[in-house]
Amino acid sequence: MTLRARIGILTVRGMNYHPTMRLAQAAEQRGCGIVAVHPYTVWPAFRKGLPVLSGNSSVQGLDAVLPRQGAEIKDASLPLISHFELMGVPVLNTRRAIERARHKFYTLQTLAAQGLPVAETIFATAPEGVADALQHFGAAGAVVKPVSGRQGSGICRMQAGIRLPSQLQAELDQGRGLLVQQFIAPQGRQDLRVLVLGDQVAAAMALRPAANDFRANFHLGGQARAIAPEPAIADLAVRAAQSMGLEIAGVDIINNAAGNAYVNEVNYAPGFRALEAATGQDIAAAIIAHVLTFVPHGRSSGFLQVSR
Structure with a gap:
């Protein structure tokens, strides 16, 4: 008998958020169930040396997990992602890959190490570093951006001698650093x-x-x-x-x-509203179809154990 596959979507935004809603619709059309996994209501744990989960019991029997927190993901969510992996649940994408992708300079380091072309970029951890970088890029100025962010938030073009906006200064004050990147007109x-x-x-x-x-x-x-x-x-x-x-x-x-x-x-968790609108393609269905290639055929895995 073919059992209904269940896919967990790791999110803090709920089922009405556009990508989550579209993925749920696509999953239902494929006969799959979707479970919203809120990282602050499910907690990784060990019982008798075995990986289990405490908290929300609706996460039982997931066949795959799709982390969708995007740039807003916090450190506290990462152990949950790696716990699913430890328990044998397919996770797209993995914790290690997410750690690379959520930090823009880690991303550039990874790409450059593989010989892929990246824009000239300086990672600055103090106002003096930003000032030196802006001097380096000259009259054209540079693009200054936080190490993580969504929808272009916090990104600005700057020239040497201009005071950092308070939002970017806060990134330095909190020890996160800034990327100063060549401006491409x-x-x-x-x-x-x-x-x-x-x-x-x-x-x-x-x-x-x-x-x-x-x-x-x-x-x-x-x-x-x-x-x-x-x-x-x-x-x-x-x-x-x-x-x-x-x-x-x-x-x-x-x-x-x-x-x-x-x-x-x-x-690692790209939005796709614009892509669906521009292309007319069912991007959500394509993502769900790809996730299902990692699910054992014809059955739910029942990998998860939940401890209250």
């Missing part, structure tokens, strides 16, 4: 978002910044259109995802006016 630039599932490109779009903004982000008013990426771009996106150890990845690539491609960011 929007004129003649092409910003691409490529969704990679496993070793395949599932969909891609080009983003155009809103007027008077350099950030090509849909949530900041940017315009999106579907594209069929050139083979070299598709290969670069897949290599970037694989170098990060990600099964599901949103790879952001910038082509400058000279046609040189740089991997800018790699997201």
Whole structure:
């Protein structure tokens, strides 16, 4: 008898949040159940030397887990992710890959170590470091960004001699550091978002910044259109995802006016509202289909134990 597979979505935003809602719809269409796993109501534990979970009992019998906290993920969520892995539950993406992807400079280090092209970037941990970096980049200025963030939040273009905005100063004060990255002018630039599932490109779009903004982000008013990426771009996106150890990845690539491609960011829990709107593709269904390739055929695993 075929049993209904159950997929856990690790989230703090609930089932009405767009990506979670769409994934739940896609899972239901495939005959699967979706369980919202809130990392602050389920707690990893050991009983008699065995990994178990305490708290919310609805997480029993999950066949796979899909972490979807994105850039907002906190350190406290990581042990839960690795606990699912320890218990034998397929997790897409793994804790180790998430740790690389949630920190933008760790991402660049990982990509560069594999010989992939990244923009010139300086990681600064003090105001003096930011000032030196801005001097290095000269009159064109640079893009200053926090090590993590979503939807373009906290990213600004700066020139030498300009005072750091309070939001970015707080990143230094709290010991997180800042990335100071070469500015690539929007004129003649092409910003691409490529969704990679496993070793395949599932969909891609080009983003155009809103007027008077350099950030090509849909949530900041940017315009999106579907594209069929050139083979070299598709290969670069897949290599970037694989170098990060990600099964599901949103790879952001910038082509400058000279046609040189740089991997800018790699997201482990990419949003896909704009991608679905631009391409007309059912991205949620593609993600669920990929997750199900990791689920034992025809049965629920029943891997989880829950201790109250």
